[in-house]
Amino acid sequence: MRTKLIAGNWKMNLSKAESVTLASEVLHKVPKSAKAQVLLIPAFIHIDAVAQVISKSQLLLGAQDVYFEKSGAFTGEVSTEMLLELGVSHVLVGHSERRHVIHETDAVLNRKLIAATSEKLVGIYCVGETLQERNSGKAAEVILHQLKTGLANLSHDVIAMGHLVIAYEPVWAIGTGQTATPDHAQETHAFIRARLAELLSPELADRIRIQYGGSVKKANAAELLAKPDIDGLLVGGASLIVDEFVGIIQAAEKS
Numbered sequence: 001m002r003t004k005l006i007a008g009n010w011k012m013n014l015s016k017a018e019s020v021t022l023a024s025e026v027l028h029k030v031p032k033s034a035k036a037q038v039l040l041i042p043a044f045i046h047i048d049a050v051a052q053v054i055s056k057s058q059l060l061l062g063a064q065d066v067y068f069e070k071s072g073a074f075t076g077e078v079s080t081e082m083l084l085e086l087g088v089s090h091v092l093v094g095h096s097e098r099r100h101v102i103h104e105t106d107a108v109l110n111r112k113l114i115a116a117t118s119e120k121l122v123g124i125y126c127v128g129e130t131l132q133e134r135n136s137g138k139a140a141e142v143i144l145h146q147l148k149t150g151l152a153n154l155s156h157d158v159i160a161m162g163h164l165v166i167a168y169e170p171v172w173a174i175g176t177g178q179t180a181t182p183d184h185a186q187e188t189h190a191f192i193r194a195r196l197a198e199l200l201s202p203e204l205a206d207r208i209r210i211q212y213g214g215s216v217k218k219a220n221a222a223e224l225l226a227k228p229d230i231d232g233l234l235v236g237g238a239s240l241i242v243d244e245f246v247g248i249i250q251a252a253e254k255s
């Protein structure tokens with residue numbers, strides 16, 4: 001059984017006060033007995049404030065990025081140790097905006113994923129094809145390349161401990177209102193799990209959670225979560241709206 005993971009990626013949105021308000025509203029609306037895991041991913045600068053709100057609760061705290069070096073002259077960067085000190089348990093690696101807007105390379109993402117997972121964080125490694133790649137029939141090739149490069153030299157032991165989550169986020173579905181159909185998402189998730197079985201082992205592939213992300217809202221969450229290889233959702237825009245995000249969590253509770 002893979003526990004569902006519902007994550008809200010707040011991106012570069014919300015003031016400190018708004019972040020605190022949103023975290024406390026989610027906290028009060030999510031039942032303590034929830035069987036799904038709920039993860040809030042605020043901007044770096046508001047992590048500490050959100051941590052104060054959700055500490056001692058069942059809600060989990062994430063970061064949108066991390067640097068691979070432990071410390072030193074890396075202006076503007078944040079280390080795994082700094083995140084752990086604030087109570088962060090999960091970190092996104094390779095979100096499409098980091099790949100396509102910030103232009104992070106495969107090699108950098110691989111180093112970040114190794115650093116995060118080996119330092120006791122759960123790395124949520126994002127993969128997904130652009131519209132152009134999809135239209136030219138290259139989606140599978142692109143996703144396989146991202147898996148191979150991202151997971152290279154990752155310790156199987158840390159993966160077995162649950163420190164790796166994959167998020168399939170087709171770039172054409174992120175922030176566009178265009179969601180992959182549940183069947184399309186399931187097909188790609190099954191493809192990813194099969195490749196994980198080859199790259200790692202069938203046992204590890206069976207344990208790794210694969211989230212779907214791309215214009216998820218409460219109206220489409222249930223049918224996505226009903227698919228056997230969709231183990232959670234990575235939510236952007238809708239995670240900023242309490243009613244939407246709580247509706248998505250409720251869909252996970254019923255799945």
Ligand code: PEP
Nearest residue numbers: 174175213214215236237
């Ligand atoms: C995301 O940021 O990972 C995302 C999927 O965004 P949205 O839900 O807004 O498409």
